[in-house]
Amino acid sequence: MRIGQLARSVGVDTQTIRFYEREGLLPPPERQDNGYRIYTERHVERLAFIRRCRILELSLAEIHELQRYQGAPHQPCRAINTLLDDHIAQVRSQITDLQVLEKQLVSLRASCNDDRDIGACRVLEGLSEESMQQ
Amino acid sequence: MRIGQLARSVGVDTQTIRFYEREGLLPPPERQDNGYRIYTERHVERLAFIRRCRILELSLAEIHELQRYQGAPHQPCRAINTLLDDHIAQVRSQITDLQVLEKQLVSLRASCNDDRDIGACRVLEGLSEESMQQ
DNA sequence: TTAAAACTATATAGCCACTATAAGGTCAAT
DNA sequence: ATTGACCTTATAGTGGCTATATAGTTTTAA
Structure with a gap:
């Protein structure tokens, strides 16, 4: 899906998605030949995770930290x-x-x-x- | 008095004083020949007023509004x-x-x-x- | 078929109320 | 003569977006 559909499905602005990408919270997606970003279901989940954290007012730094933990599931x-x-x-x-x-x-x-x-x-x-x- | 003394007597940073001046919250004071700002007792009061408002988390715009009211004492x-x-x-x-x-x-x-x-x-x-x- | 609309891209500035840094000028005391 | 404390302006950074400008692409409707 393209950025607009991702934005609608999670309820954020397209600008915010690009912003999260720049900040390293959302992995850079593949691009079409024309340069358009192509997102997958995993991006939807990842973005939704970020939004849930933001609703709880976790900072982007804290979200970053949580994402690092997600990458190491066998730590306490x-x-x-x-x-x-x-x-x-x-x-x-x-x-x-x-x-x-x-x-x-x-x-x-x-x-x-x-x-x-x-x-x-x-x-x-x-x-x-x-x-x-x- | 100079900016450092004003800052100490009200408990703010000198940068903040200059910032308030730029924002139009504090009237521009006289200057010495060397360019140093010279403040009076009235500036102390004015700055203290701003600080009290900020402690109550009034925005700079709200403080501005209050200052306008102060200038028109015969309105309700x-x-x-x-x-x-x-x-x-x-x-x-x-x-x-x-x-x-x-x-x-x-x-x-x-x-x-x-x-x-x-x-x-x-x-x-x-x-x-x-x-x-x- | 073409023109408009809706979409996408990047880059840049603005919000708030400061705070920090850089680069320099002034002044008093040693 | 130099140190140190003070002063000056200008500029950038904070956080988490949001807005604007400019331009390219795709989709839809006439």
Whole structure:
């Protein structure tokens, strides 16, 4: 199949496919005489794998690492689990950070109603005060 | 004061200060004969304002908008509150997304212990299966 | 049969908010 | 006189795409 069909069947842009190829995540396919890329079922699977990883917000580097593991199926899989554990830890710390942020924002927002002049807006005041902690 | 002192007093890199100037967030300061930038107390405040906004993850565009409001103190401040409400909504949706993500990752991780061969690793299997929903 | 459309190719720039590097000028102290 | 700390501009890199420009190829419709 050609790049457009691969793109449609996995749900990505053709540009993204070429980008993954350049990044070494997708092996360079055969070419037709006119230079068009020809993909096989294995490319579909490989691309789908990448997309599933991306949905889980694994970085391209992490995906690369997973692909290396796939190439060595008789090693223990502890490294894979560690990779995932690290990623989970990262996601959790992002959540915690955002929750702190949300609290700060909500508290700032609560300091002002909608009916003031900008000159008296407590939100703007709050942002201008030194008291705000990092 | 010169750029290094401003940077230290607000806790940013000198590069970042020049970057904000280029982006129009910080007004261009006077220059000494040798070309060095000379900052005043007002620049300190202005830069600190920017930093407080950035801590709250407001974008440079949003900060720009806030600065425009500061220049027109006799308008109603509803726009400011709306900006903040939108930002809060955005942060909340990020949190929700990450929580969904975390669940998926934890469930994937739970499918495998540390003592398999990579060829039998259920994590890798999970990532390779079509069953994973986007 | 030809003209339009839909597809493919490469190369390059843009997004965001910085951060890093290079290559050089200025100034104070030793 | 030289070291070191500071300052200047310009340019490139980060991540994961996405957009644009330019051009060649194939397919479809008139």
